[in-house]
Amino acid sequence: MTKPTSLADFRLDRDSGDDYIDTRFVAIEIARLLAEGDSAAVAEFLQEQEIADVAAWLEELDTAPAMQAMRLLPLHDQAEVIGYLRPGSQLIVAQQMGRRELARLMSAMSHDERADLFKRLDEDAQEALLPALSQAEREDLRRLAAYDESTVGSVMTSDYATLRPEMTSSEALEALRAQAVDAETIYTAYIVDADRRLIGVVSLRDLLIARPRQRVSEIMDSEPVFVRAEAEQEEAARLVARYDLIALPVLDAEDRLVGIVTADDAMDVVEEEVTEDIYKSSTLGPLDSSVKEATIAVLYKARIYWLVLLVFGNIFSGAGIAAFEDTIAAHLSLLFFLPLLIASGGNAGTQSATLMVRALATGDVRPMDFGWLLGREVLIALALGLTMALAVAGIGVWRGGPEIALVVALAMVAIVLMGALMGMSLPFIFARINRDPATASGPLVTSVADILGVLTYFGIATLLLDI
């Protein structure tokens, strides 16, 4: 792509994969135009662009020009843009706005994003805002904001489309047309009775295909997949993925429809969950904010707990070495192979643990598969251990003679076998005691493998060399 010289001939090169250069260019141009007072050009440009891109550009601007640019958008676009901003930036926008302006913006936002923003405001701002909202909006906000962080209720939205069962398909289409502007999606509509209990789900596709006089009750799926508002949010994401849904209805304990989780929100939940699991596997605590926005104190807190815990775990390895001080003093050349052997156990164990953690998370393997998987792992680990023993035996002969080589080779097979079996078992054990299997990989596996490795290596050495 040739470098654009003005916004007028700018086209986002989405092919490139790295649109950051573009993002900087556009942000600088917007700032320049605003500084020159040409807000008409900015308004015209922004209205033709995708909302997600507009949000990315606003993130790059300073607060004053960002607010100025944002206010050039129609209210409905402003309400969408704010949903794409980072939490920190959303808060800045809210603080910059007056009470009335913010209330108007929040009325236009999708209900789930509105509730998330409301929760982030401090108590004074919340109190100031509430009177400016309508009665219905206040109640909706309070209800959505009341759900726990980790539950389905905290990610669902309440702006879904509803139909009555006695409607004909052409009446239903008319009803959806009327709800199209406000509802998060109209591609799936929900049929509720007088008590708002969910009695069916119908897709817009099926309504279109149906004969015009056919009733909704005949077309709808009367046993739809649903989730409870109090369930874990991963459960909603799992159901959306498993059944390839556009949106999943959310019921309260009395089977009343209280919201929906859309596919794109489910995708966000999956991304969050994956991040959390990856953090766990590296002994990182959960982070509320992004890595970029996190303070030093927050990152310190997320990291120190396991680091200190593992220090004390590794004292056992040290004690193991200390116990074999006589053997080591007599054969100092053994030390050359110590890092190599204990690291091999940790590496093989980390591989096994990672395979099992991921397979358990995706449902590829189940806890009851443990038995035969362990059998298979023994064979794989023996093959790996023998190959690695061959690789080090030569070095063993060179550094310490045939006896040391034999000790090192035997220890390698034993250590890789133990590391692999321990690594593959830990995730299953964690799942059994209802802890997240993801905790059982990385540093934890390495630390346990270290202890086993030290004891095995020097144990074999003492046995073979001291006789």
Next chain:
Amino acid sequence: MTKPTSLADFRLDRDSGDDYIDTRFVAIEIARLLAEGDSAAVAEFLQEQEIADVAAWLEELDTAPAMQAMRLLPLHDQAEVIGYLRPGSQLIVAQQMGRRELARLMSAMSHDERADLFKRLDEDAQEALLPALSQAEREDLRRLAAYDESTVGSVMTSDYATLRPEMTSSEALEALRAQAVDAETIYTAYIVDADRRLIGVVSLRDLLIARPRQRVSEIMDSEPVFVRAEAEQEEAARLVARYDLIALPVLDAEDRLVGIVTADDAMDVVEEEVTEDIYKSSTLGPLDSSVKEATIAVLYKARIYWLVLLVFGNIFSGAGIAAFEDTIAAHLSLLFFLPLLIASGGNAGTQSATLMVRALATGDVRPMDFGWLLGREVLIALALGLTMALAVAGIGVWRGGPEIALVVALAMVAIVLMGALMGMSLPFIFARINRDPATASGPLVTSVADILGVLTYFGIATLLLDI
């Protein structure tokens, strides 16, 4: 949930999160009913269920009853079920079917799943099948199957809905109604010119809201987000997530529309990518099949390469220890702290690397953020190192006296600092040389940290103790 005693009163308890007990129960009941010759009951039951559940039950059955149950479904449902089966199971179904039956099934399948299945057949089966398909189907198959595994072309489907720009919105709705049965989605429709070049995209929602006589060309988005067929499939997934799309149009080099990537297929791509990244971070090679289906040879091959490579990497740590043999022989109590110190560097490094790999993958941080992130990391690592030094200093006094304690505490701070800085830098270096940053975590970081740890610890010890 009370345990059901027959299929008739069975309800899948989707609340429980663990529906495996249910899956086994249903599969056993289906097998029993089929063995008793009551296929009518099975047919009636299956037709009321979600396709994804039916597929899960078929996976649990032996081949003969699974085929029998599958054939009880209408053709259209069969075509959907096979898309939910594991690759291995799909192949078994294809092998069990005659040429004509398989051709009929494939005609009803969605185009992307059909092409995937076709690619998995051996050459003889492919040759036998082709004559039984229509000319258009053969061409579609050949075209979709021709794309490289990792490209957008290999995950796109060609059964999308198209409209012409001069249609009115009510004509367009009629046209979508006609395409609703065959198209993968009708919620987004594509407007192409006579050469099939994409000139716009319109959502069914906007068509419904529009005035009946308004033309498609006035309603459509004439600068839609798109992706090239030869782009990496992650790129398609990234765009679907960024713009919250239901489907993303795929263009060839001449801007002709050749397919779409739907949101649910994008979600599958994300899951595959995440798995690949997690594998890489544990030095596992890519696996084509699931962990459960993989053979011992396949798993051996995915694991041995890095394990042997890391063995040779760890020789440097061994050589480091050997270089300090005199110091060690004079102060054997130093060995007690060796595992603890080198593990701490690896653990801190793994944490830093994981944070950066994930933040780079999600776009939270960018390569250009490296400078100030490094500065922040120095402060965090110093705080972590000092805390951990305090934790071990006491043990140092107890095991070896105040001199050893000083050595251990100083080494801890230095090792944690180096480990953290190395761990956070490696992902950026890998990104810079166009390698996947995910490779730069876990065992690789641990190995490098080991070498640095050994040299630092014994270097400080030699300096302080031997003077």
